[in-house]
Amino acid sequence: MTDHRWYWAALLTCWLQTGWTTSATAGETTMPTLELQAKERQKTLTDHGVTGVQWLDATAFGPAGVERWKLANGLQILLAPDPASPVVAVHTWVRVGSADETPGKTGLAHLLEHTMFKSTTTRPAGTFDRALEQHGASANAATWFDWTMYHEVVPPSQVGMVFELEADRLQHLDLSAQAVRSELEVVRNERREEIDDDPDSLVVETLWNAAFGKEVYGHPVIGTAVDLAGLQVGDVVEFYRTRYVPENTAIVVTGGFDPTAVLGEAVKWYGAVPARTGPKRLDKPSNSKPLATCTLTIDAGSSRLAVAWRTVPLGHADHPALALLAEVLASSDSTRLYRQLVEQSRVASSVSASQSDLRLGGLFEIYTTLRPGKTAADAETLLLTVLADLLGAHPVTQTELDAARNRLKTQQLRELASADGRADVLGRTWASDLDLGLHQRWWLAIDQATPADLQNAAIKWLKNEGRTVLRADPPAQTSLSRRKKGRAG
Amino acid sequence: MRGSRALAVTLGVTLLFALLVVALPSWAAKPKRGNVPQLLVVSRPWPKLVSVRLLIGGGALADPPGQEGLTALGWSVALRGAGSRDRQALSQAFDALGVQPGLGVDKLGTTLYADVASENLEKCLELLADVVLHPRFESAQVDNVREEMIADIEHLHDDDAGLAVDAIGRYLYRGTLLGRPTGGTKASLQTLTTASLSAWHSKQIGASNVHIGLSGAIDRPAAEALVHKLLGDFPTGPALKPPPSKADDSGRRLLLIDKPRRAQAQVVLALSTVPANHRDALPLLLVNAVLGGPFTSRLNREIRELRGWSYGAWSSLSGAPNLSTWAMGFAPNARDASAAIDLAVQILEELRKDGISTAELRFAKDYLIGAHRLGLETADRELAERMRATELGLDDDEVDTFEKRIEAIDHKTVQRVLRERLRHDNLVATVVGSAKTLRDKLTASAAAFAVEVLERNGLPEQTAQKGLTPAQRPATAVDAPAAATEDDDGAKGVEEEPDEP
Numbered sequence: 001m002t003d004h005r006w007y008w009a010a011l012l013t014c015w016l017q018t019g020w021t022t023s024a025t026a027g028e029t030t031m032p033t034l035e036l037q038a039k040e041r042q043k044t045l046t047d048h049g050v051t052g053v054q055w056l057d058a059t060a061f062g063p064a065g066v067e068r069w070k071l072a073n074g075l076q077i078l079l080a081p082d083p084a085s086p087v088v089a090v091h092t093w094v095r096v097g098s099a100d101e102t103p104g105k106t107g108l109a110h111l112l113e114h115t116m117f118k119s120t121t122t123r124p125a126g127t128f129d130r131a132l133e134q135h136g137a138s139a140n141a142a143t144w145f146d147w148t149m150y151h152e153v154v155p156p157s158q159v160g161m162v163f164e165l166e167a168d169r170l171q172h173l174d175l176s177a178q179a180v181r182s183e184l185e186v187v188r189n190e191r192r193e194e195i196d197d198d199p200d201s202l203v204v205e206t207l208w209n210a211a212f213g214k215e216v217y218g219h220p221v222i223g224t225a226v227d228l229a230g231l232q233v234g235d236v237v238e239f240y241r242t243r244y245v246p247e248n249t250a251i252v253v254t255g256g257f258d259p260t261a262v263l264g265e266a267v268k269w270y271g272a273v274p275a276r277t278g279p280k281r282l283d284k285p286s287n288s289k290p291l292a293t294c295t296l297t298i299d300a301g302s303s304r305l306a307v308a309w310r311t312v313p314l315g316h317a318d319h320p321a322l323a324l325l326a327e328v329l330a331s332s333d334s335t336r337l338y339r340q341l342v343e344q345s346r347v348a349s350s351v352s353a354s355q356s357d358l359r360l361g362g363l364f365e366i367y368t369t370l371r372p373g374k375t376a377a378d379a380e381t382l383l384l385t386v387l388a389d390l391l392g393a394h395p396v397t398q399t400e401l402d403a404a405r406n407r408l409k410t411q412q413l414r415e416l417a418s419a420d421g422r423a424d425v426l427g428r429t430w431a432s433d434l435d436l437g438l439h440q441r442w443w444l445a446i447d448q449a450t451p452a453d454l455q456n457a458a459i460k461w462l463k464n465e466g467r468t469v470l471r472a473d474p475p476a477q478t479s480l481s482r483r484k485k486g487r488a489g
Numbered sequence: 490m491r492g493s494r495a496l497a498v499t500l501g502v503t504l505l506f507a508l509l510v511v512a513l514p515s516w517a518a519k520p521k522r523g524n525v526p527q528l529l530v531v532s533r534p535w536p537k538l539v540s541v542r543l544l545i546g547g548g549a550l551a552d553p554p555g556q557e558g559l560t561a562l563g564w565s566v567a568l569r570g571a572g573s574r575d576r577q578a579l580s581q582a583f584d585a586l587g588v589q590p591g592l593g594v595d596k597l598g599t600t601l602y603a604d605v606a607s608e609n610l611e612k613c614l615e616l617l618a619d620v621v622l623h624p625r626f627e628s629a630q631v632d633n634v635r636e637e638m639i640a641d642i643e644h645l646h647d648d649d650a651g652l653a654v655d656a657i658g659r660y661l662y663r664g665t666l667l668g669r670p671t672g673g674t675k676a677s678l679q680t681l682t683t684a685s686l687s688a689w690h691s692k693q694i695g696a697s698n699v700h701i702g703l704s705g706a707i708d709r710p711a712a713e714a715l716v717h718k719l720l721g722d723f724p725t726g727p728a729l730k731p732p733p734s735k736a737d738d739s740g741r742r743l744l745l746i747d748k749p750r751r752a753q754a755q756v757v758l759a760l761s762t763v764p765a766n767h768r769d770a771l772p773l774l775l776v777n778a779v780l781g782g783p784f785t786s787r788l789n790r791e792i793r794e795l796r797g798w799s800y801g802a803w804s805s806l807s808g809a810p811n812l813s814t815w816a817m818g819f820a821p822n823a824r825d826a827s828a829a830i831d832l833a834v835q836i837l838e839e840l841r842k843d844g845i846s847t848a849e850l851r852f853a854k855d856y857l858i859g860a861h862r863l864g865l866e867t868a869d870r871e872l873a874e875r876m877r878a879t880e881l882g883l884d885d886d887e888v889d890t891f892e893k894r895i896e897a898i899d900h901k902t903v904q905r906v907l908r909e910r911l912r913h914d915n916l917v918a919t920v921v922g923s924a925k926t927l928r929d930k931l932t933a934s935a936a937a938f939a940v941e942v943l944e945r946n947g948l949p950e951q952t953a954q955k956g957l958t959p960a961q962r963p964a965t966a967v968d969a970p971a972a973a974t975e976d977d978d979g980a981k982g983v984e985e986e987p988d989e990p
Contacts, residue, residue, distance in 0.1 A: 084535065086866055133785055136856055197649055302647070
């Protein structure tokens with residue numbers, strides 16, 4: 001192993017000389033300052049013989065901006081320091097998710113994510129977690145349609161330790177039959193607990209399948225029960241070998257750290273990961289036609305109604321307007337759907353709406369849980385009437401828009417308050433193949449949106465054709481719901 | 490001359506006022522207002538967000554017997570109209586600020602909370618002051634909220650994990666004030682009226698019963714000025730103290746809540762132990778870190794990592810001023826549930842018998858101290874920690890001295906606490922799953938639980954009410970159970986008072 005003592009002394013000196021040109025109290029750092037800072041850092045690294053890392057760009061973000069760097073093997077490093085933070089969040093984002101799975105192999109990305117916490121060829125099982133827990137930290141992970149991410153929040157002194165552990169499992173994961181099979185059993189238990197035995201999760205899974213068909217976002221991230229039963233150890237090995245490659249991976253570091261020193265650590269631990277090229281990702285959304293209506297019998301005490309439209313991906317010009325529209329419709333108890341469904345008609349006990357953040361195409365979703373004794377069909381007419389009213393006689397008002405905008409802004413501030421939240425925002429953007437400036441542009445669009453923008457987005461995307469309606473009723477009410485619908489139709 | 494006449498008039502008016510006060514009947518005497526509750530402030534300059542927390546003592550434990558759900562209903566209705574604003578106006582006023590006020594009601598207290606952009610803080614505090622001090626309690630809103638709470642009781646049955654956790658508290662403490670549901674029952678909610686809410690509210694808002702917390706982009710002088718201006722009109726009134734409570738120590742028992750179509754079983758096991766302010770509470774936290782806290786704990790390793798039986802396996806210690814609940818849980822396939830329960834009980838028994846090693850103790854200390862430091866990252870989290878300590882009646886320096894006190898605990902103490910404070914003979918379990926698959930195996934389980942089965946859609950209180958001894962019936966103001974006196978040698982400031990909810 002190389003002796004890095006000289007190197008640390010040099011970096012520390014440079015850091016003390018250059019310092020940060022911003023402070024937590026000074027507010028956001030300007031772009032020219034960020035670029036100057038990053039270029040200076042590049043020079044410092046070069047002057048001290050640290051090669052194999054190249055600055056790509058810098059963007060205003062959070063308290064002190066974000067810098068993007070790239071190692072020679074293609075792995076990217078995103079650094080968003082906050083001198084006032086007492087912690088550091090380290091995220092590993094991989095541009096692979098369930099949308100990259102092939103038919104019959106659903107659940108593979110998520111199973112691999114689980115297996116990443118088992119042993120490596122250099123470290124026995126449990127070592128990874130124990131090393132973090134000794135500092136009060138814990139590691140966790142998430143798999144989504146477009147990405148897989150691993151995250152830790154640690155004391156600033158432990159960033160190098162996290163890099164060492166993460167770089168190890170990126171290269172030396174133990175994918176023995178025993179390790180994979182034991183985790184596959186855990187995942188099957190997870191599926192039964194969190195999907196099959198949970199009426200709300202079943203509704204979501206069924207709705208997405210109806211809206212997207214079998215392609216891209218139509219199959220569940222956790223995998224179908226049938227596919228999980230058929231997954232082989234070789235499938236996991238192949239997925240790991242071809243997808244977990246440096247060019248698909250970014251390390252996102254946020255919080256209280258010295259960027260120059262962290263870059264040195266990154267070169268030290270990740271620089272040795274061999275460069276490999278993974279398969280090209282899908283670049284087109286599903287072409288399958290969404291189902292107009294579907295029904296589901298749920299083992300629950302009350303019915304659910306879900307309605308969805310295929311819309312736009314994150315990064316599309318209409319995405320901010322659709323996010324605001326979801327807020328206008330159902331995000332607080334003074335919104336239209338809440339007032340109509342929950343308070344006035346008293347058909348539902350809750351309602352929510354959202355616009356998803358996806359890479360290839362989005363979904364605008366509305367979910368409502370009905371009061372006991374009410375059927376999905378009872379809520380459907382009311383819900384569609386509210387939407388028709390919004391599209392026709394009573395368009396979005398300035399007051400509604402202002403409230404929606406303010407709620408989103410408060411949520412944003414809350415998300416950015418923690419190092420982990422900031423790493424999450426950056427990682428999601430990067431893993432969606434978008435530039436980091438999107439964050440700022442998206443919020444600018446939110447600031448500048450007008451009621452007409454929301455109205456136009458609603459007219460364009462929330463059409464009758466292309467809409468998917470899912471009626472989910474308990475067994476006793478399914479027949480009642482069908483009869484009512486039959487009469488109405 | 491004019492001055493003399495003015496003086497005379499002033500004296501006359503003063504005398505008349507004094508006579509009126511003396512002559513007023515006692516019922517007309519009102520608590521003096523103008524009091525400012527205790528204020529906690531945690532400052533961070535970025536981002537420009539302030540979190541507001543109002544902690545109101547009492548909680549669901551203070552609901553009178555028969556009026557379960559009173560506190561939850563009361564504060565929910567308060568958020569539906571206050572001061573000059575009705576339901577819609579109040580909602581729109583919060584909305585315009587980008588604020589979605591939240592409400593958390595637990596056994597010990599209520600937290601009203603809101604995150605707000607710092608430029609909107611003053612307006613947000615004005616609205617929250619109205620909610621706390623001047624709720625309208627309109628009867629239509631009482632009816633609406635009551636109906637929603639009854640729907641929530643129904644919806645709980647769709648959430649197996651939530652149902653198992655809810656049921657364990659009610660089953661472990663059945664027949665006592667603690668064993669009652671925070672959100673009430675369908676029957677108890679029907680008894681609550683606008684009048685009962687008004688009477689309840691006057692006791693809630695005594696200045697000593699309220700703590701205000703502000704965290705984020707605000708400093709202490711600014712916070713004090715705002716709070717004096719907007720929340721400085723509380724009436725005098727005492728802190729509501731939680732009544733004593735005690736677990737039903739009638740041996741090992743298990744409540745099986747039948748869900749005929751479920752593949753998995755949601756399992757929670759629990760026992761009652763020393764209060765949060767007891768000297769043995771911190772050693773118990775160390776034990777928990779070894780047993781089921783982090784991923785590498787014994788429980789998670791045996792149940793998840795080695796056997797793959799459950800997606801997760803955990804244990805936790807939740808404190809209260811006069812007792813705490815230690816619990817562990819997992820969600821195996823129904824076919825593995827009985828074996829998983831036996832294994833979990835065996836792990837607990839072995840831990841009690843053999844103790845923990847010095848290496849495990851060192852790990853547990855490092856883990857808790859590290860997690861404590863990381864947990865104070867954001868202003869909001871630090872404020873939440875400090876207010877939790879306040880709610881539990883812990884010392885003011887609880888958060889600041891945590892590390893020192895953890896380090897000071899020796900191995901011998903931990904071994905003693907393990908033996909004395911985790912009384913597994915009274916372990917209680919709730920299992921949500923298919924009775925057809927589970928019943929026989931659970932009855933024959935090595936852990937030897939007495940098994941009771943609730944039919945689908947049964948509620949735990951139905952079991953708690955029927956066929957029990959007088960000591961196990963829901964407590965009234967007269968026959969409230971005494972606190973666990975045999976264990977209170979190490980407790981600080983635990984008062985045993987008659988139950989006066």
